[in-house]
Amino acid sequence: MNNIPMEACLAISTLMFFAGVYGFLSRKNMIMVLVSLELMLNAVDLNFVVFNRYLYPGQMEGMFFALFGIAIAAAETAIAIAIIINIYRNVKRIYIDENITELKH
C-alpha cells in the first residue's frame, strides 16, 4: 500500500459521503433516503479505517469503531425498515412530506 496515498482513500470516502448527502436531500422515497444514509455511514467507516491504517498503524481503534459502526448501521436499518413497512401498511405510500402527517394515534 506504500504507493497508494492516503488522500486517494479519503477522496473516495468523501465522494461516497457527499453522494449520500445528495441522495438524502433530493430523494423522497424513504427507502432511497435509507440507501443514502447507508452510503454516508459506510463512508464514515471507511474513514475510520483509513485513518487508523495510515496515522496509527500499531493500534486498532479505527477498525473497532468501524466494526461497531457496521453493527449500529445494521440495527438502525432494521428499525427503519420496520417503520417503513408499518407506514406503508397504514397509508400505502412511503414518500416523505406527502401524506405521512397523521402518525399520532
Place this chain on the structure above:
Amino acid sequence: MNDINMSYTLILLALPFLMFLVLGLLGNKMKPLVAGVLGTLSLGVMAAVAYYTAYQYFFVVGKVGEVYQSLPVFNYEWLQFYGELKINLGIMLDPISALMLVVITTVSLMVHIYSLGYMKGERGFQRYYALLSLFTFAMLGLVVATNIFQMYIFWELVGVSSFALISFYYTKPSAVAASKKAFIVTRFADLFFLIGILIISYFAGTFDFATLTDPDAPFIGSAVGATFLGGTALSWALAFIFIGGAGKSAMMPFHIWLPDAMEGPTPASALIHAATMVVAGVFLVARLFPIYVGTTVLEIIGWVGAITAAYAAIVACAQTDIKRVLAFSTISQIAFMITSLGVSGYGGHDGLGYMASMFHLFTHAFFKALLFMGAGAVIHAVHSNEMKDMGGLRKYLPITHITFAVAVLAIAGIFPFSGFWSKDEIMAAAFHHNKAIFALLFFAACLTAFYMSRLYYRIFWYDNNKDYHHKPHEAGPTMTIPLIILAILAAFSGFVPFSKYITSDGKAFEAHIDMLVAGLSTLAAVGGIVVATLMYAKKKDAPNKFTQTFPRLYKWASDRFYFDEIWLFVTRKIIFDRISKPIAWFDRHIVDGFMDGLAYVTQAASDKIKGLQSGHIQQYIFVYLIGALSLVFIFIFFIAFLLS
C-alpha cells in the same frame, strides 16, 4: 354598667339570614304557604327579641346615671388594616338603634303577615319571603352597626335586596327598568358615601362610631385643618356622607328612583320604600350627628330637606297613581325628618330637632306602612293603581276605609293622632332655628294635608255610584289584622314620651308643646283637609277648573318638574356623549388596537417563521449542512488566514 349578657341580640341578625338561606335555597321545595308561615314565624320571634332588647336597653341596662350610653354588646374583629383602623362586625345598642330595632321588626312583621294574603298565588312567593328576610337582616345589621364600614356593607346589602324586590315582577320591563334606576341612582350616591368614609377614616384613623361621634374627638381638629376648594376636609367628608344618605333617602336631586320603585309588590314598598330603608339616610345623619353639629353642612342638609319637602308635596298633589302619591308623600315626610336634623343643635333642649326627627321616623313608619298597606288592599280589590278606576269604595272596604282615614289624619297632623306630635316638634324646632325653613315646611304641611285628603276622597268617596265589573270586597284577615294593628299604632304612638328616651346627647329633657306652632300646624292641616273636602268629596268640576286655570303649574307638577328628564339629559347627552363615548373610542381603538397590533405582529411573525418548523426532515438537514459547511469554511479559510 350592668354586666348583663346581651349576646342574644345576635338572634336578630342570625335568624333572618338563616331564613334567607333556607327560603332562598329550599323554598322551591316547600309549599308557598309553608314558606310564608315559616318566614312570618321567624319574624315574630325576632320582633319579640327586639322588643325585649329595647325594653332591656331603655329600662334596665342602657341608662348610666342620667345618660343613655351606647353599649357594644357584641364585637368581632374582622379585618385589620393597621393600628386602630380595622373593620369590626358587631352589635351596638344605643337609643336610636334600639328604636330602629322596634320599628323595623314591627313593620316587617306586619308586612309578613299582610303579604300572606296579598301575595297569595303569586309566582315566586317563596322568593319574595326569602328577599324580605334578606332585607330585614340587612336593615337590622345596618342599624346595629358598630362602625361606619359595617354600616356601609349592610347599606349596600339593603340596596341589593331593594333592587331584587323592585324587580320582583321581573317579566315586566317597567319593573326591571325601575329596579335598574333605583340601583344605579343609589349606587351613584353610595360612591360619595364611600369617599366620605375614606376621608373621615383617614383623618380619624378609625371606623368606630364610638370614637367618631365623641364630641371632643381629636381628629376633628386635624380634619378641619386640611382644606380643599374652600371647604375643610371634614366638611367634604360629611357632605359626601350626606350625599350617600340622600341617595337612599331620596332627597333632591336623587329622589327620582323612589316613585319608580313602586313597581315592586305593595307590601315590599310599605316595608322598604316607606318605613325602613328610605329612612336609612336619616339614620345615618343621626348616627353621625355629633360630628355634623354646628357645621355648614348641617345647614345645607336643612335646606335640602326643606326644599325637597315642599317640592315633593307639590308633585304629590298632581299624581294620579295612588302609589306614586304615596311615594312622593314619603319623600316629603323623610325630607321633614332630614330638615329636622338640619335645624337641630346638640344637647338638651337644643337637640329638639334631633329628637323630633327620630320621633317622626317612628310615627311615620307606622302610618306610612299603614297607608301603603291600605293602598295595597284597594289595589287588591280593584286591580288598578289609577285614581280614575276608584271611588266610593267606603261601602265595599269598611275596615280599609277606617284605617286609611286614621293614617290620613295622622300624616296630616290632626290632634291627637301620632303625626301631630312628631310633626309639631319638627315645626317647633324649625321655627326656633330658621323662619324660612319653617315657612317651607309649613307650606309642605298644608299640601300634605291636602293631597292626602285628596287621595282619601278619590279612593273612598268622589264617584259614589261608580260601577265595578267585579264587586270589590274586603280582603281576608291576614290583610285586615295588620291594618288594624298599624292603625292603633298610628293613632296612639304619638303619646310615647320621646324626649325622655331619645335625645342627641342621651340625657332626657322636657319637651313641651309650643302653642303657637301647634296652632299653626293644626290650622295648616285643617285648612288642607277642608280644601280637599270641598274639591273632592263629591264629583265636581272644581279640580278640572283649577288645573285649567294653572295649566302650566299642573303640567310641571304632574311631570315631576322634569327632574327625570334633567337626569337623562345629564347622563345621555353629557356623560355618555362627551365622556363615555370618547373613552370607549379610546379603549376600542387605542388600547384594544395596541393589543390587536401585538397579536397581529406576533401572528404575522409566526406566519413568516413557521417554515422553520415545517417538519420536513430534508429541509432541516439542508440547513444543518449549510451551517456546518459555513463553520468549516470560516474556520479553515478566515481564522487560519487571520492567525497566519
Place this chain on the structure above:
Amino acid sequence: MGEQIVFLILGAIIAGCSILAVTTQKIIRAATFLLFVLLATAGIYLLLDYHFLAMVQIAVYAGGIMVLFIFAILLTNQPGVNVKFEKPWRMFLAALAALSGLVICGHIIFYNVTKIFKYAEIDYISMQTIGTAMMGTDQHQYLLPFEAISLLLLACIIGGIMIARKR
C-alpha cells in the same frame, strides 16, 4: 503496481456506483448499486489488511442489510413504477450543498492532510488479537462498547417487532 490498479478499479466502482445509487430511477437498481459500493468497500478493507473487517462488511452489510432492503422494496413497491424525485429547485439546491461540501472537504484533504501522514507496514491482525481486544477491559480493549452495542441490538430487535407487528 498491482495494488494500485486494484485500488483504482475499486475507487472507480465506489465513485460511480454511489453516484448512480442516489440518482437512479428504479429503486431496486439503487439497492443493487449500493451492494456494489459495499462490496468495493470490503475490497478496500482487504487492501488495507483488515481482513476480519472486510468479512464483517460482506456478511453484515452485503448479506444482512441488503436482504432487509430488498425485502422492504419488495413489500412496498409496485413493480415497474419509477421513484419520484424532489422538485428540480430542491434537487439543484441539494446538488449545490453536496458539491460545496465536496469542494471544502477536498480542499482540506489535499492541502492539509498530505503534510502529516506516514505509512507503516503492519503485521497481520489475528482473530485472537481481535477477540482479546473486544473482550478485555484494559486500555485499547473494548468490552464496554461491545456490551453497549449488544444492548442496542437487543433494543432494536424488540423495537422492530413492536413496530412492524400487525395490530
